[in-house]
Amino acid sequence: MPLHLAPLALLLASSPSFALPQTQTLLPVADARVSESSPDGNQGLDDTLRVRRESGGRYRSYLRFDLRGLSGRLRSARLRLYCTDGSPAGGGLFALADDGWSESGITWSSQPRGSAHRLAVLGEVVTARWVEIDVTAAVRTGTTVVFALAEGASSNSAYYSSREGAHPAELVVTPRGGGSGGGGGSAPVAEFSATPLTGAAPLQTVFTDQSSGQVASWSWSFGDGATSSAQHPVHLYANDGTYSVTLTVSGPDGAGTITKSGYVRVFSGSAGGVWTSAAELAALATTGSAWNALLAEANRATGTPNVADQDDDTDVRVLAKALVYARTGNGAYRDQVVDACVRAIGTEVGGRTLALGRNLIGYVLAADLVGLPAAQDTAFRAWLRVCLSETLDGKTLRSTHEERPNNWGTHAGASRAAVAAYLGDDAELARCAQVFRGWLGDRSAYAGFAYGDLSWQADPSRPVGINPRGATRNGHSIDGVVADDQRRAGGFTWPPPQENYVWEALQGALAQAVILSRTGYSAWEWEDQALLRAVRWLHEECAYPAEGDDTWQPHVVNRFYAMDFPAPIPSTPGKNVGWTDWTYPR
Secondary structure, eight states: OOOEEOOGGGTOOOOOOEEOOSOEEEOOSEEEEEETTSTTOOOTTOSEEEEBOOTTOOEEEEEEEEOTTEESOEEEEEEEEEEEEOBSOOEEEEEEOOOOOOTTTOOTTTSOOSEEEEEEEEOOBOTTEEEEEEOGGGOOTTSEEEEEEEOOSOSSOEEEEOTTSSSOOEEEEEEOOSOOSSOSSOOOBOOEEEEOOEEESSEEEEEEEOOBSOOOEEEEEOSSSOEEOOSSOEEEEOSOEEEEEEEEEEETTEEEEEEEEEEEEEEOTTSOOSSOOHHHHTTSOSOSHHHHHHHHHHTSOOOOOOTTOTTOOHHHHHHHHHHHHHHHOOHHHHHHHHHHHHHHTTTTTTSOHHHHHHHHHHHHHHHHHHOOOHHHHHHHHHHHHHHHHOOBTTBOHHHHHHHOOSHHHHHHHHHHHHHHHHHTOHHHHHHHHHHHHHHHTOTTTOOOOOOOOOTTOSSTTSOOSBOOTTOEETTEEOTTOBHHHHGGGOSSOSSOOOOHHHHHHHHHHHHHHHHHHHTTOOTTTHHHHHHHHHHHHHHHTSOOOOOGGGTTHHHHHHHHHTOOOOOOSSOOOOSSOOOHHHHSOO
């Protein structure tokens, strides 16, 4: 079950209290750990808290502190945890609404399911050392506060002392000194969201204030020199760039500020490029492990293009050569790309549309980056037209996109969209967008897919590619499940199996979103940010981060959704595209 993120204003409840005179150290009034492998077992009296990420074997821990007897404004609040057994990943710390759970009664099945606010992601924690986290944003006097320690990025458990242990957790609260004329409470806590966060210039972004506490005024700085005093402003970003956004909220009890770095990303509407452009790549470094891995691949011999072979990786190598040419201007790489694109023509014959969907896109993106000579471009464009409608093993690229709601269809859709963008075929691109929106869950846009087993669908009578927001089955979240690929692991069961076909379906889906967003479609926002929900489900419910040739994907998700999913550098290119650890840095 996920920890659903929500504004802090929804999590803090107040009650009568007395003034806080000085720094105090509070101990938890309740704490407990819960185990996925023992869903109905209570471990509230154990002397350790525990977090671990492992499919079917996750641990989470909960702590409650009682500040209802205190009042006054806080200068700071720090949570201190004593590590009894270290780990490379100490877990994620969240603030939760208090649903009244008890130390002697809480279980995995009954753990809080309300909204959560992420406070920190703990890196390595060391045995016999205290870990200290600033939790000021989540703590107010006159309240109870609940913290959750959720699984991190490692199957190596992190243990902390519980209140039954020798070193219970501590909440150290410090009051604001002196002052008069306030409202008698804590300073407001600034928070906001925005949409869309990425797109071509000019980009209009809607900002929503989600601050908590008494707020009388708002001061926004959008990172491009513009400001606003509206509570929920709408701002137009005229130029390409990466913008940090700051909100300061003020009230009778003080002020609070939050800055989200690199929050809005705008690319040039005139820069062109199906996937990216030389103008954008010019701003990227030619040092570091991401660049070194890209360059090493570009320097390999091209090999023999074979679009009919679904396991051929010549296409992503050709893309690497095109990226290096676009960044460096070294003509030798361009010559190799031109040669490979010409030799790829016709090699799809004898294969299946899965191979065509996987392999075609790389050549299209590479050709777009280097600019084929006129004669070769004419032949290449004619071939692309053929690829859209050519029958391979009883299917075409178009029919596969429009009939298969799984990885076959998403790969076909990605290559189809790339071809449409390269050819400048607006009608073809619009059809791609319509089908993709239907796959994301908007059946009013398109509902012509042929689904397999429906046991992972939120509504089997109205199946979709990605389950809608809030979907559950037997008390478990299936919000964001890529249902027609998750079924490859069998019917609905819990804990959910880690099915690699889901990540492969997202390879094609993310590529479609990148291409469509560069041509003016708000694909990242469609169906309540369906792509983000899919990736979040894999991490939070399935405990299944990207591995191997899927590791290019979290770089894209982190870039376009301003997230921080585990994203290794260097990443491994996928079955269709790659090198996003360099092209789309967070």
